[in-house]
Amino acid sequence: MSIWTRLLDSFSALSPRSLIEFFTGATPPEATQGFAMAVVALGAKMAKADGRVTREEVVAFREIFQIDEADLEAVGRFFDLARRDVAGFELYAAKIARMFDSADDVLETLLDALFQIARADDHLHEAELEFLHIVSNTFGFDERAFEAMCARHAMDQNRSPFTILGVLETASPEEIKGAWKDLARRYHPDQLRARGVPDEAARLAEQRMAEINAAYDALRPKVSIRPEPA
Numbered sequence: 001m002s003i004w005t006r007l008l009d010s011f012s013a014l015s016p017r018s019l020i021e022f023f024t025g026a027t028p029p030e031a032t033q034g035f036a037m038a039v040v041a042l043g044a045k046m047a048k049a050d051g052r053v054t055r056e057e058v059v060a061f062r063e064i065f066q067i068d069e070a071d072l073e074a075v076g077r078f079f080d081l082a083r084r085d086v087a088g089f090e091l092y093a094a095k096i097a098r099m100f101d102s103a104d105d106v107l108e109t110l111l112d113a114l115f116q117i118a119r120a121d122d123h124l125h126e127a128e129l130e131f132l133h134i135v136s137n138t139f140g141f142d143e144r145a146f147e148a149m150c151a152r153h154a155m156d157q158n159r160s161p162f163t164i165l166g167v168l169e170t171a172s173p174e175e176i177k178g179a180w181k182d183l184a185r186r187y188h189p190d191q192l193r194a195r196g197v198p199d200e201a202a203r204l205a206e207q208r209m210a211e212i213n214a215a216y217d218a219l220r221p222k223v224s225i226r227p228e229p230a
Contacts, residue, residue: 005074035099035198039065039110040075041092042135044083046114050125053083060120064113064207089131093138102140105186106197108149109204111136115153116207124153161215180216187212 043065047057058079067075100106114135118128129150136146151163162169165179185191187209192202 005071034095037078038092038096039204040078041082042089042096042110042114043117044079044081045089045092046117046128046131048083049118049128049131050123051127054121056120056122057117060117064116065203090134090138093135097139103142103145104139106192106204107139108141108145109187109192109208111139111141111149112152112208113204115149119153161218164211164215165219176216176219180212183212184209 043061044053047053047061061079062072096110097107111132114132118124118132132149133146136149141149148166152159160169162171165176165183167175167179171179187205189202189205189209192205193199
Protein backbone atom coordinates (compact mmCIF):
# COMPACT_ATOMS: atom_id res chain seq x y z
CA MET A 1 0.00 0.00 0.00
CA SER A 2 1.45 3.37 -1.00
CA ILE A 3 1.88 6.31 1.35
CA TRP A 4 -0.90 8.16 -0.47
CA THR A 5 -3.39 5.33 0.03
CA ARG A 6 -2.38 4.91 3.69
CA LEU A 7 -2.82 8.63 4.23
CA LEU A 8 -6.24 8.63 2.59
CA ASP A 9 -7.30 5.71 4.76
CA SER A 10 -6.18 7.52 7.92
CA PHE A 11 -9.29 9.65 8.11
CA SER A 12 -12.80 9.17 6.79
CA ALA A 13 -14.38 12.61 6.22
CA LEU A 14 -12.69 14.74 3.58
CA SER A 15 -13.38 18.44 4.14
CA PRO A 16 -11.07 21.46 4.44
CA ARG A 17 -11.59 21.52 8.19
CA SER A 18 -10.95 17.82 8.73
CA LEU A 19 -7.81 17.92 6.58
CA ILE A 20 -6.32 20.76 8.63
CA GLU A 21 -7.38 19.18 11.92
CA PHE A 22 -5.81 15.88 10.86
CA PHE A 23 -2.62 17.67 9.91
CA THR A 24 -2.27 19.63 13.17
CA GLY A 25 -4.25 17.53 15.63
CA ALA A 26 -3.21 16.10 18.96
CA THR A 27 -2.16 12.91 17.18
CA PRO A 28 -0.58 14.18 13.94
CA PRO A 29 0.39 11.82 11.11
CA GLU A 30 3.88 10.34 11.22
CA ALA A 31 6.63 12.38 9.59
CA THR A 32 6.59 10.78 6.15
CA GLN A 33 2.81 11.04 5.87
CA GLY A 34 2.88 14.61 7.16
CA PHE A 35 5.46 15.62 4.62
CA ALA A 36 3.53 14.00 1.77
CA MET A 37 0.29 15.72 2.72
CA ALA A 38 2.00 19.08 3.12
CA VAL A 39 3.59 18.72 -0.32
CA VAL A 40 0.18 18.09 -1.91
CA ALA A 41 -1.43 20.95 0.01
CA LEU A 42 1.25 23.50 -0.90
CA GLY A 43 1.33 22.38 -4.52
CA ALA A 44 -2.44 22.69 -4.83
CA LYS A 45 -2.59 26.03 -3.05
CA MET A 46 0.27 27.32 -5.19
CA ALA A 47 -1.73 26.49 -8.30
CA LYS A 48 -4.72 28.43 -6.92
CA ALA A 49 -2.75 31.44 -5.62
CA ASP A 50 -3.64 33.60 -8.64
CA GLY A 51 -7.33 32.73 -8.30
CA ARG A 52 -7.53 30.00 -10.89
CA VAL A 53 -6.13 26.51 -11.43
CA THR A 54 -5.02 25.79 -15.00
CA ARG A 55 -4.57 22.43 -16.66
CA GLU A 56 -0.88 23.26 -17.19
CA GLU A 57 -0.39 23.75 -13.46
CA VAL A 58 -2.05 20.43 -12.61
CA VAL A 59 0.08 18.63 -15.21
CA ALA A 60 3.20 20.33 -13.83
CA PHE A 61 2.30 19.21 -10.32
CA ARG A 62 1.94 15.60 -11.43
CA GLU A 63 5.21 15.64 -13.37
CA ILE A 64 7.24 17.36 -10.66
CA PHE A 65 6.13 15.03 -7.88
CA GLN A 66 6.19 11.92 -10.12
CA ILE A 67 2.94 10.42 -8.87
CA ASP A 68 2.36 6.82 -9.88
CA GLU A 69 -0.75 6.00 -11.90
CA ALA A 70 -2.12 3.84 -9.08
CA ASP A 71 -1.93 6.77 -6.65
CA LEU A 72 -3.60 9.40 -8.84
CA GLU A 73 -7.05 9.00 -7.28
CA ALA A 74 -5.79 9.36 -3.71
CA VAL A 75 -3.55 12.31 -4.50
CA GLY A 76 -6.25 13.89 -6.65
CA ARG A 77 -8.67 13.91 -3.71
CA PHE A 78 -6.13 15.72 -1.53
CA PHE A 79 -5.29 18.11 -4.35
CA ASP A 80 -8.95 18.98 -5.04
CA LEU A 81 -9.54 19.48 -1.33
CA ALA A 82 -6.55 21.74 -0.75
CA ARG A 83 -6.88 23.88 -3.88
CA ARG A 84 -10.33 25.29 -2.99
CA ASP A 85 -8.70 28.46 -1.72
CA VAL A 86 -5.32 29.87 -0.65
CA ALA A 87 -6.26 30.23 3.03
CA GLY A 88 -4.17 28.18 5.39
CA PHE A 89 -1.11 27.55 3.21
CA GLU A 90 1.15 29.06 5.89
CA LEU A 91 0.13 26.24 8.21
CA TYR A 92 1.45 23.58 5.83
CA ALA A 93 4.62 25.56 5.09
CA ALA A 94 5.34 25.86 8.80
CA LYS A 95 4.74 22.14 9.29
CA ILE A 96 7.28 21.24 6.63
CA ALA A 97 9.76 23.82 7.96
CA ARG A 98 9.69 22.12 11.35
CA MET A 99 10.70 18.83 9.75
CA PHE A 100 14.02 20.20 8.50
CA ASP A 101 16.69 22.70 9.47
CA SER A 102 16.10 26.31 8.44
CA ALA A 103 16.94 26.95 4.76
CA ASP A 104 17.65 23.26 4.25
CA ASP A 105 18.42 21.91 0.76
CA VAL A 106 15.19 19.89 0.86
CA LEU A 107 13.19 23.05 1.50
CA GLU A 108 14.92 24.83 -1.38
CA THR A 109 14.13 21.91 -3.68
CA LEU A 110 10.46 22.06 -2.67
CA LEU A 111 10.39 25.83 -3.22
CA ASP A 112 11.91 25.31 -6.67
CA ALA A 113 9.09 22.89 -7.45
CA LEU A 114 6.49 25.45 -6.37
CA PHE A 115 8.10 28.01 -8.69
CA GLN A 116 7.77 25.52 -11.55
CA ILE A 117 4.07 25.00 -10.82
CA ALA A 118 3.54 28.76 -10.69
CA ARG A 119 5.17 29.38 -14.07
CA ALA A 120 3.67 26.32 -15.80
CA ASP A 121 1.03 28.48 -17.53
CA ASP A 122 3.78 30.83 -18.82
CA HIS A 123 2.81 33.56 -16.40
CA LEU A 124 4.18 34.27 -12.93
CA HIS A 125 1.36 36.21 -11.27
CA GLU A 126 2.02 38.82 -8.57
CA ALA A 127 -0.15 36.84 -6.13
CA GLU A 128 1.91 33.72 -6.84
CA LEU A 129 5.13 35.61 -6.14
CA GLU A 130 3.71 36.82 -2.84
CA PHE A 131 2.74 33.24 -1.99
CA LEU A 132 6.25 32.03 -2.79
CA HIS A 133 7.82 34.87 -0.82
CA ILE A 134 5.83 33.97 2.31
CA VAL A 135 6.70 30.28 1.96
CA SER A 136 10.36 31.19 1.45
CA ASN A 137 10.39 33.27 4.65
CA THR A 138 8.64 30.47 6.54
CA PHE A 139 11.29 28.04 5.31
CA GLY A 140 14.01 30.32 6.73
CA PHE A 141 15.48 31.75 3.52
CA ASP A 142 16.69 35.35 3.49
CA GLU A 143 15.90 37.94 0.81
CA ARG A 144 19.11 37.27 -1.12
CA ALA A 145 18.29 33.56 -1.39
CA PHE A 146 14.75 34.30 -2.53
CA GLU A 147 15.98 36.77 -5.16
CA ALA A 148 18.35 34.09 -6.48
CA MET A 149 15.43 31.67 -6.80
CA CYS A 150 13.40 34.32 -8.64
CA ALA A 151 16.32 34.82 -11.04
CA ARG A 152 16.50 31.07 -11.73
CA HIS A 153 12.82 31.02 -12.59
CA ALA A 154 12.54 34.35 -14.42
CA MET A 155 9.90 34.28 -17.17
CA ASP A 156 11.49 36.92 -19.41
CA GLN A 157 14.86 35.28 -20.01
CA ASN A 158 16.51 31.96 -20.64
CA ARG A 159 18.14 30.73 -17.48
CA SER A 160 21.87 31.04 -17.80
CA PRO A 161 23.99 28.03 -16.78
CA PHE A 162 26.02 30.48 -14.70
CA THR A 163 22.84 31.47 -12.81
CA ILE A 164 21.87 27.84 -12.25
CA LEU A 165 25.30 27.04 -10.82
CA GLY A 166 25.34 30.27 -8.82
CA VAL A 167 28.59 31.63 -10.25
CA LEU A 168 29.56 34.80 -12.09
CA GLU A 169 30.18 34.76 -15.85
CA THR A 170 33.78 35.66 -15.01
CA ALA A 171 34.17 32.60 -12.80
CA SER A 172 37.32 30.55 -13.25
CA PRO A 173 37.19 26.89 -14.37
CA GLU A 174 38.03 25.87 -10.81
CA GLU A 175 35.13 27.94 -9.41
CA ILE A 176 32.69 26.49 -11.96
CA LYS A 177 33.69 22.92 -11.22
CA GLY A 178 33.67 23.56 -7.49
CA ALA A 179 30.16 25.02 -7.63
CA TRP A 180 28.91 22.05 -9.66
CA LYS A 181 30.44 19.52 -7.26
CA ASP A 182 28.95 21.31 -4.25
CA LEU A 183 25.46 21.42 -5.79
CA ALA A 184 25.70 17.81 -6.95
CA ARG A 185 26.63 16.74 -3.43
CA ARG A 186 23.76 18.72 -1.87
CA TYR A 187 20.97 17.87 -4.29
CA HIS A 188 21.66 14.34 -5.47
CA PRO A 189 18.59 12.23 -4.56
CA ASP A 190 20.77 9.49 -3.09
CA GLN A 191 22.37 12.00 -0.76
CA LEU A 192 18.96 13.18 0.44
CA ARG A 193 17.77 9.61 0.99
CA ALA A 194 20.98 8.90 2.94
CA ARG A 195 19.99 11.73 5.29
CA GLY A 196 16.71 9.98 5.99
CA VAL A 197 14.58 12.14 3.72
CA PRO A 198 11.44 10.29 2.54
CA ASP A 199 11.16 9.36 -1.14
CA GLU A 200 8.41 11.96 -1.56
CA ALA A 201 11.06 14.59 -0.85
CA ALA A 202 14.05 12.91 -2.49
CA ARG A 203 12.20 12.68 -5.81
CA LEU A 204 11.91 16.46 -5.90
CA ALA A 205 15.69 16.69 -6.27
CA GLU A 206 15.83 14.68 -9.49
CA GLN A 207 14.73 17.51 -11.77
CA ARG A 208 17.02 19.99 -10.01
CA MET A 209 19.93 17.57 -10.35
CA ALA A 210 19.26 17.22 -14.08
CA GLU A 211 19.25 21.02 -14.41
CA ILE A 212 22.54 21.31 -12.50
CA ASN A 213 24.23 18.69 -14.69
CA ALA A 214 22.91 20.31 -17.88
CA ALA A 215 24.29 23.67 -16.78
CA TYR A 216 27.68 22.16 -16.07
CA ASP A 217 27.69 20.34 -19.42
CA ALA A 218 26.98 23.64 -21.16
CA LEU A 219 30.01 25.19 -19.48
CA ARG A 220 32.24 22.13 -19.74
CA PRO A 221 34.33 23.52 -22.64
CA LYS A 222 35.25 26.38 -20.29
CA VAL A 223 36.31 23.95 -17.56
CA SER A 224 39.69 22.86 -18.82
CA ILE A 225 40.82 21.13 -15.66
CA ARG A 226 42.80 17.94 -15.64
CA PRO A 227 40.70 14.95 -14.55
CA GLU A 228 41.06 13.91 -10.96
CA PRO A 229 42.90 10.65 -10.27
CA ALA A 230 40.70 7.58 -9.85
